[in-house]
Amino acid sequence: MTWGAVLWVFTAGLVTALATGLGAIPFAFLQELSPRTLAISNAIASGLMLGASVGLVSEGAAYGTAPTVVGGALGVGFIVLGGRLLEGREVHFGKVHGAGAKKILLILAVMTLHSFSEGVAVGVSFGGGQALAALITLAIAVHNIPEGLAISAVLRPRGSSLTACAGWSIFSSLPQPLMAVPAFVFVEAFQPVLPYGLGFAAGAMVFMVFFELLPEAYENGGATTVGLWVSLPLAAMILFQRLL
Amino acid sequence: MPARAMIASEPVLNVLIYSTLAAALAALGGLPFALGGAPRPAWIGGASALAAGLMLGAGYLLMERGLDLGTWAAVAGGGVGVLYTLAARFFTGLHDPHPAENPSPEDGSDRDPTSLVLLQHGLHAAAEGVAIGVAMTLNLRLGVFVALALAAHNVGEALALSDLLVSRGASAGRATGLAVAINLPQPVLALAAFALGPVLAGFLPASLGFAAGALAFLVLTELVPEAYAQTGKGAVALMVSSTAGTVILLESFFLG
Numbered sequence: 001m002t003w004g005a006v007l008w009v010f011t012a013g014l015v016t017a018l019a020t021g022l023g024a025i026p027f028a029f030l031q032e033l034s035p036r037t038l039a040i041s042n043a044i045a046s047g048l049m050l051g052a053s054v055g056l057v058s059e060g061a062a063y064g065t066a067p068t069v070v071g072g073a074l075g076v077g078f079i080v081l082g083g084r085l086l087e088g089r090e091v092h093f094g095k096v097h098g099a100g101a102k103k104i105l106l107i108l109a110v111m112t113l114h115s116f117s118e119g120v121a122v123g124v125s126f127g128g129g130q131a132l133a134a135l136i137t138l139a140i141a142v143h144n145i146p147e148g149l150a151i152s153a154v155l156r157p158r159g160s161s162l163t164a165c166a167g168w169s170i171f172s173s174l175p176q177p178l179m180a181v182p183a184f185v186f187v188e189a190f191q192p193v194l195p196y197g198l199g200f201a202a203g204a205m206v207f208m209v210f211f212e213l214l215p216e217a218y219e220n221g222g223a224t225t226v227g228l229w230v231s232l233p234l235a236a237m238i239l240f241q242r243l244l
Numbered sequence: 245m246p247a248r249a250m251i252a253s254e255p256v257l258n259v260l261i262y263s264t265l266a267a268a269l270a271a272l273g274g275l276p277f278a279l280g281g282a283p284r285p286a287w288i289g290g291a292s293a294l295a296a297g298l299m300l301g302a303g304y305l306l307m308e309r310g311l312d313l314g315t316w317a318a319v320a321g322g323g324v325g326v327l328y329t330l331a332a333r334f335f336t337g338l339h340d341p342h343p344a345e346n347p348s349p350e351d352g353s354d355r356d357p358t359s360l361v362l363l364q365h366g367l368h369a370a371a372e373g374v375a376i377g378v379a380m381t382l383n384l385r386l387g388v389f390v391a392l393a394l395a396a397h398n399v400g401e402a403l404a405l406s407d408l409l410v411s412r413g414a415s416a417g418r419a420t421g422l423a424v425a426i427n428l429p430q431p432v433l434a435l436a437a438f439a440l441g442p443v444l445a446g447f448l449p450a451s452l453g454f455a456a457g458a459l460a461f462l463v464l465t466e467l468v469p470e471a472y473a474q475t476g477k478g479a480v481a482l483m484v485s486s487t488a489g490t491v492i493l494l495e496s497f498f499l500g
Contacts, residue, residue: 054304057492065493072489076482203485210468210481218469224333227464231326231457239319242311 009184012137013122013177017115019141020173023148024165027156038157039221043229045107045153046209046217048146050230051237053202056114059121060198063191071199076207078113078200082106083211093160100158103212107154110204111147111172117197119176120190123183139244144173146237154213256438258384262391263376263434267369267427269395273402274420277410283403289474291400293483296467298393300484301491303459305498306375306390309382310452321450325371325457332367333465336360358412365401365426368462372397373430375455377437381448386498389491391434397467398427404470 030037060068086102093101122140148169155165183190217226252258273291276283310318337360372394380387402423409419437451444451471480491498 054492057489058495061493061495068493069489072485076485080478203489206485206489207481210484211477214468215472215477218472223465223469224330226469227461228326228330230464231461234460235319235322235457238307239311239315242315 006181006185009123009180010177013119013180016122016137016141016144017170017173017176020144020148021166021170023145023150023169024152024162026149027152027165028162030156033157035220036225039217039226040229041153041157042213042217043221043226044233045150046213047230047233048150048237049205049209051234051241052147053205054238055241056198056202060195060202063195063198067195068199071196072203075200075203079106079110079204079207079211082109094164096158096160104155104158104160106208106212107151108168108172110208111151112175114201114205115173115175116179117194117201119179120183120194120197122176123180124187124191124194143241143244146233146240147173255380256435258387259377259380259434259438260431262388263373263431266376266391266395266398267430268424270398270402270423270427271420273399274406274416274423276403277406277416277419282407282410285474286479288400288403288407289471290479290483291396291403292467292471292474293480294487295393295397295400296463296471297484297487298396298491299459299463299467300488302375302390302393303456303463304488304492305386305495306379306452306459307456308495309499310449310456313452314449317449318453321453322457325454326461328371328454329368329458329461329465332364336364358409361405361408362422362426365405366429369427370429370433371455371458373433374437374451375459376430376434377441378448378451378455380434380438381441383500385500389498394430
């Protein structure tokens with residue numbers, strides 16, 4: 001174990017975090033913020049998050065089924081509890097107030113926490129052999145872009161600036177380099193925790209989709225529109241994770 | 245898993261038994277009305293959410309195996325499955341969020357809205373039959389699971405349909421009969437898809453994709469919005485995430 005290797009892992013993690021910011025780019029072209037835009041944005045975020053969760057559950061199951069289930073239940077509990085805590089409180093997020101701000105806070109919490117697990121996954125896989133390191137870094141970086149897209153899809157229609165979208169997207173991925181390093185150095189200690197983390201992230205994301213994002217999408221857009229805009233990114237995510 | 249006694253030695257018999265069972269179980273959805281009561285909306289919504297979770301899980305399994313066998317064929321098949329369900333929505337003019345509650349054709353034609361709902365369900369049942377048939381082609385376990393997931397869907401659908409028909413003056417018996425009858429395309433198409441399996445072996449990835457796309461799109465455009473309309477979003481979220489999650493965790497069990 002050299003310091004050079006540790007620095008490599010950290011830099012790799014940092015690059016992947018910065019890639020998340022690229023997900024904000026498509027929202028530069030978003031002009032009007034109609035209810036239909038909100039429905040489509042919610043649907044896109046839902047499809048991306050559902051696709052990501054499928055990957056997380058499969059990977060978690062490879063490490064251990066029971067810990068993935070426990071992690072998933074904790075993830076659901078986290079969203080329920082988070083929602084309760086925010087209920088009845090006056091929440092601000094920049095210029096955004098009320099229910100929109102609560103949704104933004106929840107998705108940022110979910111995506112940031114999920115990056116902890118991803119960081120551990122990166123570190124553990126780096127420990128497996130450095131020949132693949134560059135490839136893994138590239139894969140994770142590309143994989144982070146849709147996550148930035150999901151975050152921006154929630155932030156932008158509620159009035160956040162483009163810079164805020166990119167900034168918070170990158171922020172949500174910062175735990176990746178921070179967790180990748182210890183996970184790389186102490187692979188044996190981190191590996192057993194990994195399925196819990198992966199399950200947690202998946203549970204929190206799926207629950208967030210069906211509890212917060214989809215009901216609002218159906219309220220603001222027709223079922224056909226929402227269905228199409230969920231299934232397209234969902235299929236793309238599943239395909240993407242396979243080909244990467 | 246079903247008891248040994250419920251597995252026939254002839255594979256095609258299994259297809260017949262389980263697809264017919266799935267269709268026949270729709271009668272359970274008419275039962276509450278036959279007993280003189282109407283189920284609470286929360287029950288109908290819960291049934292939809294349960295079916296949604298199981299069907300999303302089934303769609304995932306079918307798509308996974310389809311992608312294994314031929315990535316782009318499965319993707320193309322998935323697109324056709326989505327388009328098929330979409331066409332069924334527009335063809336029957338029932339592309340508003342809650343067709344069962346507001347069964348009025350949007351094109352202003354004077355076609356009977358109830359028969360349009362029935363037609364749409366029949367078109368869905370055809371795609372669902374294909375799903376059972378191709379799942380059975382892969383292995384018995386997956387086939388039985390897909391049939392049971394669709395049975396859950398049929399029961400929820402029959403609950404909603406009987407609710408609609410009875411509110412429009414039909415007797416409970418007639419409603420139940422119709423709810424079962426619209427699922428008849430299921431065993432027919434299941435048998436056809438299974439029987440054609442060896443002939444069209446090259447089409448397996450595409451037909452797996454088709455089944456997955458049709459199921460997922462049906463869930464997103466019908467079951468989930470209906471579940472939200474009938475019961476709380478917390479219950480829907482909990483039901484869908486726990487059932488779909490369980491199926492995905494059992495992937496190696498079903499796909500072997």
